[in-house]
Amino acid sequence: MRILITAGPTREAIDPVRYISNRSSGRMGYALAAQAHARGHEVLLVSGPVGIVSPEGCEKVAVESAQEMFDAVERLVDGCEAVVMSAAVADYAPVHPQRQKIKKSADDLVLELAKTRDILAAMRGEFKFKGLLVGFAAETENMRGNALEKMRGKGCDLVVANDVSRSDIGFDSEYNAVIIFGADGSEQIVSRQLKQDVAISILAAMESAAAK
Numbered sequence: 001m002r003i004l005i006t007a008g009p010t011r012e013a014i015d016p017v018r019y020i021s022n023r024s025s026g027r028m029g030y031a032l033a034a035q036a037h038a039r040g041h042e043v044l045l046v047s048g049p050v051g052i053v054s055p056e057g058c059e060k061v062a063v064e065s066a067q068e069m070f071d072a073v074e075r076l077v078d079g080c081e082a083v084v085m086s087a088a089v090a091d092y093a094p095v096h097p098q099r100q101k102i103k104k105s106a107d108d109l110v111l112e113l114a115k116t117r118d119i120l121a122a123m124r125g126e127f128k129f130k131g132l133l134v135g136f137a138a139e140t141e142n143m144r145g146n147a148l149e150k151m152r153g154k155g156c157d158l159v160v161a162n163d164v165s166r167s168d169i170g171f172d173s174e175y176n177a178v179i180i181f182g183a184d185g186s187e188q189i190v191s192r193q194l195k196q197d198v199a200i201s202i203l204a205a206m207e208s209a210a211a212k
């Protein structure tokens with residue numbers, strides 16, 4: 001399959017030197033890219049800013065903001081048979097990023113934020129993507145309920161849910177533990193292991209869903 005994978009965090013500019021971002025390291029998405037390539041898939045990696053080495057054999061497009069990631073996915077999705085959205089896209093971005101560095105003057109500074117566009121939600125609607133769609137659900141509570149709601153709301157075939165409140169897995173960690181929910185009602189628990197091994201389980205689930 002030709003697989004497009006989004007990975008890493010996005011950065012939303014406040015001014016030329018400051019931004020809003022999150023703790024995503026990109027490791028889960030990069031592990032997926034590396035393992036997908038190892039299994040013979042063609043990989044297109046759309047990545048936010050990360051501090052890890054790019055996986056070999058994958059085509060990589062670097063982006064910064066949620067809007068740039070949205071535009072890159074829209075431009076590149078044509079011809080892909082599967083899309084995996086593992087990126088931790090910022091949900092809100094500053095409405096008026098400043099051209100000059102904000103000087104320290106007033107005691108309080110209020111930033112006005114507006115919702116970014118949801119890339120995963122645009123896949124079935126705006127982008128008319130017909131292939132296999134895999135979303136991630138980063139949750140701190142009600143994993144199952146929230147994951148299933150994201151699956152329905154965003155038209156996914158699979159949703160990979162992870163508990164981001166645990167410090168021994170997920171953000172910034174080499175390890176992850178997930179539940180892979182299928183639109184057919186299936187549920188696969190993947191216990192704590194290296195992200196490269198979690199990636200193998202996710203890819204196996206994708207390959208079997210694509211074969212159906």
Ligand code: CTP
Nearest residue numbers: 085086087089116117118119120135136137138
């Ligand atoms: N996502 C996206 N574009 C956004 C926000 C999220 O493509 N602007 C994708 C993520 O890559 C992930 C899925 O949507 O695959 C779910 O992301 P998550 O942060 O768990 O949930 P949200 O939909 O943002 O909702 P909430 O933060 O309220 O849980």
